[in-house]
Amino acid sequence: MTQPNIVLPGPVETALGLLEHAGFEAWVVGGCTRDALLGGAPKDWDITTSALPAETLSVFSDFRTIETGLQHGTVAVLLDGMLLEITTYRVDGTYKDSRHPDEVTFTRSIGEDLARRDFTMNAIAYSPARGYEDLYGGASDIEAHLIRCVGDPETRFTEDALRILRALRFSSVLGFAIEERTASAIHALKERILHVAWERISAEVLQLLCGKDVYRVLQDYRDVFAVLFPELEPCFDFPQNNPWHIYDVYTHIAHSVESIAPEPALRLTMLLHDIGKPETYFTDDRGIGHFYGHPKRSAQLAEAIVHRLRLSSAMQQEVCTLVEYHDYPVEPSEPVLLRRLHKFGPATLRHLLLVKRADCLAQNPEKTGADLDKLSTIEHMLDVLLKKEPAFRVADLAISGGDLITLGMRPGPQLGAFLESILEAVMAGELPNDREALLAYVRDKGMKP
Numbered sequence: 001m002t003q004p005n006i007v008l009p010g011p012v013e014t015a016l017g018l019l020e021h022a023g024f025e026a027w028v029v030g031g032c033t034r035d036a037l038l039g040g041a042p043k044d045w046d047i048t049t050s051a052l053p054a055e056t057l058s059v060f061s062d063f064r065t066i067e068t069g070l071q072h073g074t075v076a077v078l079l080d081g082m083l084l085e086i087t088t089y090r091v092d093g094t095y096k097d098s099r100h101p102d103e104v105t106f107t108r109s110i111g112e113d114l115a116r117r118d119f120t121m122n123a124i125a126y127s128p129a130r131g132y133e134d135l136y137g138g139a140s141d142i143e144a145h146l147i148r149c150v151g152d153p154e155t156r157f158t159e160d161a162l163r164i165l166r167a168l169r170f171s172s173v174l175g176f177a178i179e180e181r182t183a184s185a186i187h188a189l190k191e192r193i194l195h196v197a198w199e200r201i202s203a204e205v206l207q208l209l210c211g212k213d214v215y216r217v218l219q220d221y222r223d224v225f226a227v228l229f230p231e232l233e234p235c236f237d238f239p240q241n242n243p244w245h246i247y248d249v250y251t252h253i254a255h256s257v258e259s260i261a262p263e264p265a266l267r268l269t270m271l272l273h274d275i276g277k278p279e280t281y282f283t284d285d286r287g288i289g290h291f292y293g294h295p296k297r298s299a300q301l302a303e304a305i306v307h308r309l310r311l312s313s314a315m316q317q318e319v320c321t322l323v324e325y326h327d328y329p330v331e332p333s334e335p336v337l338l339r340r341l342h343k344f345g346p347a348t349l350r351h352l353l354l355v356k357r358a359d360c361l362a363q364n365p366e367k368t369g370a371d372l373d374k375l376s377t378i379e380h381m382l383d384v385l386l387k388k389e390p391a392f393r394v395a396d397l398a399i400s401g402g403d404l405i406t407l408g409m410r411p412g413p414q415l416g417a418f419l420e421s422i423l424e425a426v427m428a429g430e431l432p433n434d435r436e437a438l439l440a441y442v443r444d445k446g447m448k449p
């Protein structure tokens, strides 16, 4: 198949030229070739070469080089402000731990280097001098939107189980299907993903969740997700028996994930928001299903999961808060919004409204129209309200604890509680946030001998 030439950035072309001029072969390879063939702009350019690391270093002796990846054969070179990773052709040795090759050996054969790569779409090399080296039909798989292992899928996933998650991540992000034998091997070997470090699992899962085809991947590979998150399994096919819902709990979850903006914390929140439902289920005497208290139970289960995923503590907290309060009432009323701003802060409150919208979008569309309209009204009201820079924290008040002390109050918890009560009165519209008015109010009410 003839493919168009790839337009390379200047520094990449220079690096390839310098290596070739010194008598070595050099190609761009991997994600950049794949993305270029897909018509996108690659985010980084990886170069593969027949030059040994020491030879690469000497070719680029006039440039800044970084040797941190040397034992894997990678030299990073800074060329005209662009950091390029140049890796020697490599054969990965045997794998004992389902993740790391026991040793890597260098080779002078591009064919051997391409054979170690995970998927055909990632095993295409391109050089302006020699064109494409596509030994595994990667270009036609890209055209067919197919993810296929290089070589025998079971062997490749047994060597390195991270490839299982990479396959699902690429499937979700690129919207590609997974070729049949590759897919069967994923289902068969899914338990091996637990050999992968949670940091790596986490990075792949978050990217996967943000992909455009996340719904399909969550459904078709739910058995793989159950390995990572056994807490999800009770949700599979769990009927809700409630007129507000047309989906079982897991299908509702999967639809809610695709219904929110592709930001990791938001997508993960939707994945976890209802995991407490099966445990809290009960049917009333009319046969209707309810899940009282499920947000709290979901948040408890979510806490263990965000910890397992090694997320930053800020992200752990954000996700657990959003899960716990996803059903918390919010009304189109300024005093209510101020109280919610007080409780959550502007950023989390905005996220909470997005979570509520995604939750609605994954329910019974014949019922949720009014709720979705109400959410739009609230979002608009919140924007208008925040532009007015209203007081919703004690620090926003026109008076401070210092003023109360000057007026004779003793420092301590009572002073804090008094300030909170002033804030509540201001948020309820009972007092203006005006220094003189507040001081007058304090003099009148607050001064205790």
Ligand code: ATP
Pocket: 029, 030, 031, 032, 046, 116, 117, 118, 119, 122, 123, 160, 162, 163
């Ligand atoms: P991304 O767009 O996420 O950067 P990528 O394909 O470039 O995708 P990298 O992790 O940057 O992914 O890896 C670069 C290349 O190295 C891949 O295209 C693939 O050829 C190879 N590769 C990466 N990880 C593996 C792996 N676990 N097993 C085999 N080959 C891999």
Ligand code: MG
Pocket: 030, 031, 032, 044
């Ligand atoms: Mg890459």
